[in-house]
Amino acid sequence: MKKTSPARPVLSVAGLSVRFRMRGGRHVAAVTDATFDLAAGECLALVGESGCGKSVLASALLGLLPANAETSGAAVLDGDTDLVTAGERVLARTVRGRRIGLVPQSPAAHLTPVRTVRAQLEETLRELTGVRGPAVGPAARAAAGRAAFPADHLDRYPHELSGGLAQRAATALALIGDAPLLLADEPTTGLDRELVERTVDELRRHTDRGRALLLITHDLAAAGRIADRVAVMYAGRIVELADAERFFGRPGPRHPYARGLLEALPEREFAPIPGMPPELADLPAGCAFAARCPRADERCGLQPSFENGVACHHLTGVEIHRAEEPADA
């Protein structure tokens, strides 16, 4: 599944930062300097502990940040639309649903409770596609089928669906606009392992059909199953951006935080990283992970730059070199 120098990225994020203005002049630095590209047919998993800024980054891409947010940097969709500076009119009319399909975090809350799945699919079809009249019914069945939502459940209301079927209904809605970029924020929360696997495998299939997928999750096992690349976020910053095969296999993660995250998995060491992430309203001047890092020393009082896919003072040239593609060396 490895990609070699893909064509123009579907999404190109550069130096994206989001801060929230709080009372008393304080700021919450939710996202700092996020930079990554995402190509068609590629899945990038954005992982990290709760509160590290994943959903805020997603909201920034969708233009759904609250009024107290201050944004800088760029997030260019398909080479022509900067999502950071585009106005709400453009985002509402041409981007959300049409160019970015959102697979929501809690499908039950995202679906309209008083309307059947069929009614919601038909409404979205009328809104986002030219389908009208007698063609709407078959189109709704086809839309359900694309997300493996069973046709004999179309007349159910959201509360009559299991978690897995609600997720499929939400995915079916997200796919209707044929958006080249899919953004899935914790699409597997609350699902059991088998449903997690089914849900992410389905998302992978849509990626293999040429969409770009940004999968936000703290489920590393799910990310390892379908991602081509992994971006690890800590305290608002991407601290490592790696090829998934190398990250989950050999040589493994390079940043001490990423390493700790992976070792915390039940199927690995099952050893949680001691301590807590810092307050985003009160970040240290240097590396935000230093207080929890087994390798921390005085160098960590300075913010490490992000180089060769990782931001850490402790990675020597040798370690960085070893993790690079032979072709890149």
Ligand SMILES: Nc1ncnc2c1ncn2[C@@H]1O[C@H](COP(=O)(O)OP(=O)(O)OP(=O)(O)O)[C@@H](O)[C@H]1O
């Ligand atoms: N409107 C807001 N005003 C102030 N702070 C906010 C606002 N929205 C989010 N935050 C803060 O931004 C930080 C990042 O939150 P975010 O929801 O992006 O985390 P996350 O990585 O998605 O976590 P989770 O895995 O729990 O979903 C949190 O500290 C949160 O409290």
Ligand code: NI
């Ligand atoms: Ni979130």
